[in-house]
Structures are given as structure tokens and as C-alpha cells.
Amino acid sequence: MKDLKTYAPIEWCPGCGNFGILSIIEEILLEMKENGELIENFILLSGVGNHAKIVDYIHVNSFYTIHGRAVPVAEAIKLANPDTKVICFVGDGDGFAEGLSHLIFAAKRNADLTILVHDNRTYGLATGQFTPTSQSSYRASTMPEGAKEVSFNPLELMMASGASFIARGYPLKKEHFKSIVLEAINHKGFSVVDVLQVCVTFNNLYEDYNNSVNEESIKDIGNREKALKLIRAWNYSETKVPIPTGIFYQEERKRFEEFYSTLKEDGAERSVILDDILESLS
Ligand SMILES: Cc1ncc(C[n+]2csc(CCOP(=O)(O)OP(=O)(O)O)c2C)c(N)n1
Numbered sequence: 001m002k003d004l005k006t007y008a009p010i011e012w013c014p015g016c017g018n019f020g021i022l023s024i025i026e027e028i029l030l031e032m033k034e035n036g037e038l039i040e041n042f043i044l045l046s047g048v049g050n051h052a053k054i055v056d057y058i059h060v061n062s063f064y065t066i067h068g069r070a071v072p073v074a075e076a077i078k079l080a081n082p083d084t085k086v087i088c089f090v091g092d093g094d095g096f097a098e099g100l101s102h103l104i105f106a107a108k109r110n111a112d113l114t115i116l117v118h119d120n121r122t123y124g125l126a127t128g129q130f131t132p133t134s135q136s137s138y139r140a141s142t143m144p145e146g147a148k149e150v151s152f153n154p155l156e157l158m159m160a161s162g163a164s165f166i167a168r169g170y171p172l173k174k175e176h177f178k179s180i181v182l183e184a185i186n187h188k189g190f191s192v193v194d195v196l197q198v199c200v201t202f203n204n205l206y207e208d209y210n211n212s213v214n215e216e217s218i219k220d221i222g223n224r225e226k227a228l229k230l231i232r233a234w235n236y237s238e239t240k241v242p243i244p245t246g247i248f249y250q251e252e253r254k255r256f257e258e259f260y261s262t263l264k265e266d267g268a269e270r271s272v273i274l275d276d277i278l279e280s281l282s
Pocket residue numbers: 048049050051052066067090091092093094095098118120122123124125126131
């Protein structure tokens with residue numbers, strides 16, 4: 001575990017939900033390393049926000065992009081290096097507002113990325129503005145009288161966009177959350193996990209989630225209708241209603257990178273695009 005730590009001082013507020021995500025990712029990386037995965041094959045990306053600092057705290061190849069842009073950079077990295085495991089940490093402001101179109105098109109292409117959305121339902125680093133998933137009772141600095149618009153359901157949008165793995169998790173349900181993240185990383189294709197990450201300072205929803213989150217163990221996860229029913233069971237505007245968590249949907253579909261790669265003799269994937277670029281430079 002020591003090898004995965006960095007010298008960067010952790011700057012999150014005490015009690016921030018980001019700590020739970022960090023510790024699960026460290027555990028998963030460590031276990032994968034012990035099982036023979038090369039840690040240098042992992043690439044972590046982030047946008048901008050409090051969530052984004054996570055890449056500073058894990059001693060693994062990483063790329064700190066700009067607000068909303070982790071996904072297109074990740075797509076390029078994966079395309080050029082098909083054998084890597086690429087994980088994006090995005091915020092709800094970052095991924096569901098500023099960078100939303102990237103998320104939609106990466107899902108449509110089935111780019112082989114894992115997207116963990118630190119969905120604290122506020123702009124944390126920018127000190128508490130309204131986001132697309134804020135609850136309607138939220139009094140944000142930009143909406144002091146409460147919401148004037150409805151929240152959208154990001155997972156319904158991901159389903160409509162063609163995501164091949166769709167899940168929601170709550171880090172305080174630790175084992176359940178860990179199993180979801182592990183499956184998302186191992187999924188071959190576009191996986192998105194909406195993580196109920198609590199911002200204790202600007203939108204403290206711990207009490208609500210502790211009373212409302214249900215751990216679903218879903219069978220038949222290739223069934224779109226069943227998945228949509230679960231996804232629509234909570235609309236993000238409401239509080240104090242049951243919130244399903246779990247893997248709602250998973251399917252196998254040709255990945256974006258497969259259109260641009262061939263297999264090497266040792267079975268590893270080779271990027272045709274990168275080869276073309278290298279050839280043109282030689
Ligand atoms: C292109 C761009 N637009 C806006 C900002 C200002 N900005 C910095 S952080 C932030 C919001 C962060 O909220 P979120 O993405 O939800 O992440 P959190 O801090 O909650 O983890 C904004 C709007 C920026 N840095 N860059």
C-alpha cells in the first residue's frame with residue numbers, strides 16, 4: 001500500500017466522501033497488483049474539482065486534464081495504447097455539466113473506459129453551486145431560494161447514449177461499492193458508476209443516504225427494461241426516498257478501440273493508429 005501513496009498532502013475536508021473512494025481504489029489496485037496486473041498499465045485521469053485531486057494521491061500514471069475534459073483525453077490514450085486500463089474520475093459539475101457531451105459520445109462509441117463520477121450534487125471546489133443532479137430542496141449560492149429546474153437522471157441519459165455498463169454506488173456500503181467498482185474496471189467497454197459522494201461542507205447528504213440507500217443485487221443485468229425501471233426509481237430531485245444502488249445494466253458490444261487495433265503475436269492488442277503515426281515520423 002505504501003507504494004501507492006504519494007507525497008502530496010490530502011486537502012479534502014475531514015469527512016469528505018472522496019476519502020471512501022480513494023481507499024477503495026487503493027485496495028483494488030493493490031489486489032490487482034498482487035494478482036499479477038502491471039500497475040504501470042493503469043492510467044488515471046481527472047477533470048477539475050475537489051474530486052480531481054484524487055490522481056495526486058495515488059502513485060500511478062495519471063493525467064490531470066481541465067474541467068470536463070478527462071473523457072476525450074482518456075479516449076485518445078486508450079486508442080493509442082489498447083492494453084492499458086483507463087479510469088476517469090470526474091465530478092458531477094465536471095462530467096454532467098461542462099463535459100456532458102464527451103460522456104455521451106464516449107458511451108455511444110463504447111470506448112473502453114471506466115468513469116467514476118464523484119456525484120456530490122454540488123460544485124465543491126467552486127464553493128457550492130447547483131449542478132444537474134442537485135436535489136430540488138438544495139439552497140445553493142447560485143439558487144438561494146431553491147431549484148427552479150428539475151434534476152436530470154444521468155444514468156437514464158447514459159442508457160440512452162449506449163453505455164454498456166451502468167451502476168450506482170455508495171462508498172459507505174463499502175463491500176457492495178467495492179464489488180461495483182471492480183466489475184466496472186474489469187468490464188470491457190464503456191462503464192459508468194454514479195458514486196454518491198457526500199460533500200460534507202456544501203451538500204451534506206449522509207443522513208439521507210444512510211437511511212435511503214438500498215444495496216440491490218440484480219440478476220438479469222442485460223435486460224434494458226428492468227434496468228430502466230431501477231434507474232427511474234429515483235429521480236435525483238427527491239430526498240428521503242429509497243435509492244437503489246448496484247450494477248443496473250451490462251452488455252458486451254464491440255469496443256471503439258477494436259476498430260483500430262490488431263492482435264500481436266503474443267495476443268496483446270496493437271494500435272493501428274499509433275503505428276501509422278510512428279511510421280509517418282520515421
Ligand atoms: C473550463 C473551466 N470552467 C470552469 C472552471 C471553474 N471551476 C473550477 S472547479 C468547478 C466546479 C467543480 O465542481 P465538480 O466538477 O462537481 O467537482 P467537485 O469540486 O464537486 O469535486 C468549476 C466550475 C474551470 N476551472 N475550468
